[in-house]
Amino acid sequence: MAEFKEISADAPMSEKALTWIDNRFPLSKLYKEHLSEYYAPKNFNIFYFFGALSLLVLVIQILTGIFLVMHYKPDAASAFASVEYIMRDVPYGWLIRYMHSTGASAFFVVVYLHMFRGLIYGSFRKPRELVWLFGCAIFLALMGEAFMGYLLPWGQMSYWGAQVIVNLFSAIPFIGPDLALLIRGDYVVGDATLNRFFAFHVIAVPLVLLGLVVAHIIALHEVGSNNPDGVEIKAHKDEKGRPLDGIPFHPYYTVHDILGVTAFLLVFCAIIFFAPELGGYFLEYNNFIPADPLKTPAHIAPVWYFTPYYSMLRAITGEMMYALIVCVLAAAYLGATRAKISNMYKAVVVGAAVVGVALMLAIDAKFWGVVVMGGSVIILFFLPWLDKCAVKSIRFRPDWHVYLYAIFVVNFFVLGYLGIQPPSTLGERVSQLGTLYYFGFFLLMPWWSTLGQTKPVPDRVNFVAH
Numbered sequence: 001m002a003e004f005k006e007i008s009a010d011a012p013m014s015e016k017a018l019t020w021i022d023n024r025f026p027l028s029k030l031y032k033e034h035l036s037e038y039y040a041p042k043n044f045n046i047f048y049f050f051g052a053l054s055l056l057v058l059v060i061q062i063l064t065g066i067f068l069v070m071h072y073k074p075d076a077a078s079a080f081a082s083v084e085y086i087m088r089d090v091p092y093g094w095l096i097r098y099m100h101s102t103g104a105s106a107f108f109v110v111v112y113l114h115m116f117r118g119l120i121y122g123s124f125r126k127p128r129e130l131v132w133l134f135g136c137a138i139f140l141a142l143m144g145e146a147f148m149g150y151l152l153p154w155g156q157m158s159y160w161g162a163q164v165i166v167n168l169f170s171a172i173p174f175i176g177p178d179l180a181l182l183i184r185g186d187y188v189v190g191d192a193t194l195n196r197f198f199a200f201h202v203i204a205v206p207l208v209l210l211g212l213v214v215a216h217i218i219a220l221h222e223v224g225s226n227n228p229d230g231v232e233i234k235a236h237k238d239e240k241g242r243p244l245d246g247i248p249f250h251p252y253y254t255v256h257d258i259l260g261v262t263a264f265l266l267v268f269c270a271i272i273f274f275a276p277e278l279g280g281y282f283l284e285y286n287n288f289i290p291a292d293p294l295k296t297p298a299h300i301a302p303v304w305y306f307t308p309y310y311s312m313l314r315a316i317t318g319e320m321m322y323a324l325i326v327c328v329l330a331a332a333y334l335g336a337t338r339a340k341i342s343n344m345y346k347a348v349v350v351g352a353a354v355v356g357v358a359l360m361l362a363i364d365a366k367f368w369g370v371v372v373m374g375g376s377v378i379i380l381f382f383l384p385w386l387d388k389c390a391v392k393s394i395r396f397r398p399d400w401h402v403y404l405y406a407i408f409v410v411n412f413f414v415l416g417y418l419g420i421q422p423p424s425t426l427g428e429r430v431s432q433l434g435t436l437y438y439f440g441f442f443l444l445m446p447w448w449s450t451l452g453q454t455k456p457v458p459d460r461v462n463f464v465a466h
Contacts (some may be wrong), residue, residue, distance in 0.1 A: 380442075
């Protein structure tokens with residue numbers, strides 16, 4: 001038990017209050033460890049705005065969500081009308097609702113950019129594996145939160161989007177139909193589904209999300225932040241143990257982040273006041289029509305931030321299965337012939353490949369589409385052990401690595417665009433190639449990340465004052 005600090009009788013009232021709190025709660029200690037005495041690299045660039053912006057958007061979503069819950073009714077007969085009531089009759093209800101709907105898309109924008117920064121600068125590499133794993137778990141929880149929240153307005157796209165996605169679970173062998181029934185709470189998407197999704201969206205998932213965010217920040221501050229050079233600033237310290245290439249997070253980066261927050265809020269407010277639907281990407285026009293179980297929209301597509309994964313789901317057809325079988329057999333052959341393992345283990349690899357091919361042929365392609373869609377997110381968790389490059393940052397990797405990353409980004413955008421469009425033969429072929437590239441990028445990373453000549457990594461960070 002820590003000793004109590006003595007409070008001087010002549011001390012100011014503010015100091016007395018702070019000392020009283022510190023004797024019972026480590027407020028000053030937390031402030032020093034996570035702000036004033038937390039040293040961050042001095043060479044952060046624009047990509048390092050997005051971590052703070054993610055936290056800002058989370059706060060916006062929580063606060064606006066609280067006000068929306070005060071007037072929203074999670075009932076299939078009145079949910080849509082309650083949203084209209086919020087928009088038309090509640091004072092500034094339209095503003096709160098648009099802040100929340102725009103915030104959902106803004107959350108994914110800043111999180112995607114935050115993850116991209118980690119990808120190009122190697123922020124997932126040792127000793128930050130746990131930071132990355134917590135971040136991926138946050139992304140997974142965020143996807144669940146967004147999907148469940150999308151049903152709540154009870155519009156046409158909300159209803160039919162939930163119908164399509166929940167029905168995907170029925171493709172899982174043996175347990176699929178029962179699992180889909182458990183998620184829906186009924187044989188069709190209805191009042192029970194809306195109540196379940198509301199409970200998870202408002203209570204369960206936000207609690208998990210907040211816990212993961214706290215764990216993410218604690219893990220980050222334990223090992224220290226990465227930087228564009230991928231250099232560990234703790235390797236060089238002064239006589240007081242402070243990193244020579246670091247500066248206190250507060251006040252330097254709290255002031256620095258104000259620039260990013262200001263720019264973000266300008267764009268955020270411009271969208272809210274002038275284009276809250278953003279051409280139907282943030283708020284789809286069909287969702288302004290009440291849910292009608294008897295009238296299916298001409299084209300059902302998820303919100304833009306899910307469309308890359310939806311495109312991969314649609315890419316898995318009967319023809320695509322043969323391409324996947326070839327990939328499995330080729331991987332098994334290369335693994336068995338090139339790996340330095342005994343013949344017994346080689347036989348196990350070949351046998352596993354044969355069993356895998358048999359399962360792929362025996363189970364419907366729809367199930368494998370669900371596996372691919374889920375795997376496209378789960379594979380991110382394994383990134384710290386897939387990247388074998390000798391250096392962390394893209395700055396010191398071979399130049400052709402930059403092109404691989406650039407193609408990966410373009411491919412992700414193309415998959416996202418195709419996921420919005422109605423099915424077509426050309427779109428199907430392109431999405432199949434895009435799916436193969438997406439998974440090839442990660443699964444072949446242990447091989448291609450070791451190729452080429454890396455550039456010398458400096459001992460100290462590169463920094464030019466500005």
